[in-house]
Amino acid sequence: MKYLLTLGIVQAIFFAVVLVLARRSSLPNKILFLWMLILAANLGGVLLAVYGFYQTRPHFFGYDTTLVFLHGPMLYLYVITSVSEKPQLKPKHLFHGIPYLLFSIYLIFLLKFEHANATYEEIRKLFYEPNIILLFLEVSIHALLITYIVASTLTLRSFRKTLPKSYSFTEGINFQWLQMVLYAFLFISGLILVSLVLSDILKLFSLEWKGFLFYICMSLLPFYLFFHAIHRKIIYPSDEQIIVKKYRDSTLTETDLQQIQTRLNELMTNEKPHLDGHLSIAKLAGMIDIHPKQLSQVINEKHGTHFFHFINGYRVKEFEQKLNNPAYKNFSLLGIAFDCGFNTKSAFSKAFKRVHGITPSEFKKGNK
Numbered sequence: 364m365k366y367l368l369t370l371g372i373v374q375a376i377f378f379a380v381v382l383v384l385a386r387r388s389s390l391p392n393k394i395l396f397l398w399m400l401i402l403a404a405n406l407g408g409v410l411l412a413v414y415g416f417y418q419t420r421p422h423f424f425g426y427d428t429t430l431v432f433l434h435g436p437m438l439y440l441y442v443i444t445s446v447s448e449k450p451q452l453k454p455k456h457l458f459h460g461i462p463y464l465l466f467s468i469y470l471i472f473l474l475k476f477e478h479a480n481a482t483y484e485e486i487r488k489l490f491y492e493p494n495i496i497l498l499f500l501e502v503s504i505h506a507l508l509i510t511y512i513v514a515s516t517l518t519l520r521s522f523r524k525t526l527p528k529s530y531s532f533t534e535g536i537n538f539q540w541l542q543m544v545l546y547a548f549l550f551i552s553g554l555i556l557v558s559l560v561l562s563d564i565l566k567l568f569s570l571e572w573k574g575f576l577f578y579i580c581m582s583l584l585p586f587y588l589f590f591h592a593i594h595r596k597i598i599y600p601s602d603e604q605i606i607v608k609k610y611r612d613s614t615l616t617e618t619d620l621q622q623i624q625t626r627l628n629e630l631m632t633n634e635k636p637h638l639d640g641h642l643s644i645a646k647l648a649g650m651i652d653i654h655p656k657q658l659s660q661v662i663n664e665k666h667g668t669h670f671f672h673f674i675n676g677y678r679v680k681e682f683e684q685k686l687n688n689p690a691y692k693n694f695s696l697l698g699i700a701f702d703c704g705f706n707t708k709s710a711f712s713k714a715f716k717r718v719h720g721i722t723p724s725e726f727k728k729g730n731k
């Protein structure tokens with residue numbers, strides 16, 4: 364275990380350094396940087412216990428456990444700032460640190476006053492044979508973590524529903540990798556809550572298995588996050604995201620809508636912006652010098668769809684044209700799709716089947 368803890372600490376610190384040196388120092392980056400430092404400190408405290416550091420310094424024992432109260436808030440703040448149009452931290456966000464503060468105060472009282480002269484064995488016994496207060500706090504740690512996971516999941520789901528209104532692609536910005544982190548956290552926290560009952564109350568297995576299971580998983584977390592960072596999957600839509608709202612306050616007349624529609628159709632035909640695989644509604648609106656909200660209204664009301672399907676519809680038409688073009692006879696279907704603005708095979712297949720009801724291969728066979 365000590366080797367995995369050491370690797371986890373080194374990776375967390377290394378990842379934090381990478382985030383500091385990154386060109387784009389966004390707010391989510393800064394939160395992730397702070398979270399990695401907290402995680403490194405948390406794992407470092409456990410590693411000190413493994414090496415026997417607390418046997419000669421018993422009154423430092425347990426303070427690393429208070430940091431566990433910060434993982435849920437840091438995860439949640441990272442999520443809400445990543446998907447926010449204008450990410451910022453507010454004074455109210457400080458309330459997320461209250462559980463950590465209260466638990467730290469309780470430990471100070473417990474170790475510095477109530478058991479000021481206790482030996483290492485006596486203090487260790489407090490944590491591994493906890494009283495009702497410590498048991499309550501231990502349950503609270505994972506109950507709070509589950510609460511933050513649920514809140515983060517709901518935030519992600521809400522954001523992913525807005526993606527088609529602002530982007531012509533979802534690869535890399537749908538935070539599916541982060542959703543997997545949330546599911547893993549949820550599973551581990553649920554498992555540990557069950558283990559609390561089995562170990563602390565029913566005494567069915569060793570109490571140390573709880574911490575072993577949790578910290579092994581936390582040691583692997585920096586590796587998982589860094590893996591996605593180097594594969595450019597940690598992307599912050601807030602850098603360009605335009606959240607499209609309803610049009611009840613729109614000042615556009617029917618004539619305005621028709622004029623914008625005409626300009627849009629001419630742009631799509633003449634300049635083919637849909638060939639840009641990372642086209643967003645903000646980029647497209649800038650090309651015809653209107654606000655993204657106005658462009659969204661035109662696409663919704665005049666074309667009966669939203670931005671995602673609108674752009675991918677043009678990409679499918681582009682694919683059909685190139686499929687019949689002799690210049691593309693040596694291209695694979697996927698090669699042509701990439702040349703039309705699609706980023707992945709799955710995105711191309713879904714968009715094509717939505718338009719034609721059959722796969723690209725079936726379409727090609729039927730047009731021979």
